[in-house]
Amino acid sequence: MTKSAELVRRCELAKPADGGCAWCAKPRPKGRRMWCGGRCATAFWKNHWWSRARRAAKRRDKYACVRCGGGRPLEVNHIAPCLGAHGVVSCAHHLVNLETLCVPCHRTYTYASSR
Numbered sequence: 700m701t702k703s704a705e706l707v708r709r710c711e712l713a714k715p716a717d718g719g720c721a722w723c724a725k726p727r728p729k730g731r732r733m734w735c736g737g738r739c740a741t742a743f744w745k746n747h748w749w750s751r752a753r754r755a756a757k758r759r760d761k762y763a764c765v766r767c768g769g770g771r772p773l774e775v776n777h778i779a780p781c782l783g784a785h786g787v788v789s790c791a792h793h794l795v796n797l798e799t800l801c802v803p804c805h806r807t808y809t810y811a812s813s814r
């Protein structure tokens with residue numbers, strides 16, 4: 700079993716079904732091992748892979764700091780600390796756990812996580 704397949708079984712966002720898409724449980728076309736299509740693959744990576752999630756969070760927050768509305772340079776904060784999971788596929792990168800912050804706000808609100 701791949702790492703993603705293992706993760707998706709425990710992920711609260713996914714609805715894995717035997718023989719179906721690991722993300723939305725819809726029937727999987729032949730030849731696809733995890734997802735029913737590119738959209739579900741993208742949804743998975745956007746919520747679990749840090750570099751994709753970070754980009755998606757900034758886009759969602761319209762490239763502005765969610766605390767003060769300030770602009771670049773922007774960073775993305777894990778609301779619940781990700782405990783060093785930046786380099787791995789993890790449920791810590793769910794978009795609901797991410798907020799876009801400007802550098803000064805990030806410094807102020809970063810008590811919970813290191814980045």
Ligand SMILES: [Zn+2]
Nearest residue numbers: 720723735739
């Ligand atoms: Zn799907």
Ligand SMILES: [Zn+2]
Nearest residue numbers: 764767801804
């Ligand atoms: Zn700010």
Ligand SMILES: [Zn+2]
Nearest residue numbers: 710711712790
């Ligand atoms: Zn997850």
